Amino acid sequence: MKRTIKIPWIILLLLLFGIAVKAQVKVQVLSKKVTKNLVWADGQSLIINAEHADIICTTHAQNSIVLELTITAKHENKERAEEDLYKMKWLSETKGNKIFLRNYVELSRGESRPESSIKVTYNLKVPEGCALNIRNSFGSINVKNVKAGLKINSEYSKITLENVGGKTDIETLFGDVTWNGLSGEASVNSNRSDINLSGLSGNVELNASIAEIRLRDFKDVKQLNIKAEKSVIDLIIPLFDHFAYSLDLSDCEFSKPENMLLELPAEKANKIVLEYQANQNKPLVSISLTYGSLAINP
DSSP: OOOOOOOOHHHHHHHHHHHHHHHHOOOEEEEEEEEEEEEOOTTOEEEEEOSSEEEEEEEESSSEEEEEEEEEEEESSHHHHHHHHTTEEEEEEEETTEEEEEEEEOOOTTOOOOOSEEEEEEEEEEETTOEEEEEEEEEEEEEESOOSOEEEEEEEEEEEEEEEOSEEEEEEESOOEEEEEEOSEEEEEEESOOEEEEEEEEEEEEEEESOEEEEEEEEEEEEEEEEEEEEEEEEEOTTGGGSEEEEEEEEEEEEOOTTSOOOOOSSOOSEEEEEESTTSSOOEEEEEEEEEEEEEEO
16 A cells, blocks of 8 residues: 655745745846056067956957956845955966966955855957967867967867967867867867867877867868877868878768768778878878777868
């Protein structure tokens, strides 16, 4: 026989009241903003060391770095949000040919770490000749029109680049990379991060583990080198025969255009090593993939 458990009506009312009160709690949002112009000289680079930050950067035709920095704290308790807001500090300093920006939590003796959700937003305009070195965690990075050099080392931060050239070096953990308008020399090392590139020119090198890699709109690509594991690679190359290919695939699915004439194994093989249009003085697409799939689409 099943037993029926009866909950007193007063308990039900208290539970419902508690849910309603919780739903009505208003999050308090407090912020402070700083605007600063930093003197810049030819040959100087900008180094940003950030955490819990959204970094937005573009170029302008002036010899100064324009910074608008906003710190935001969110908490149900206004006093707590205000206290935590002032625990997040920021610093700018110049040492030789390097200009440093960073944010950090500073605690006095006996103070506890912030309970609020804190976010720092860097909105930057840098000179066209200013190289960037960005380190960030738990945020995002958005860079446009930088051609003087870019280095990114990030964790748990989405990376979005547009019209970025010169020498670019990216290392990312749990942070997808989207890049439109790539030129120069580009290197991307990703771990558990998807890579989406379009408008490719120059030399591109990708090293990835556990990723979805999608490349399209090939322009003046000189060389493309991909080394990946446990990944899905999708190349959209309408003029695929403008390139030479070197493929080394282990435990992978492989699809290609029908008129891309390759001698594939008669039976499904764990290892596929192929070359196509080698020694024809064409830009080389070299792919080494272990566990995953490769699709070359026209």
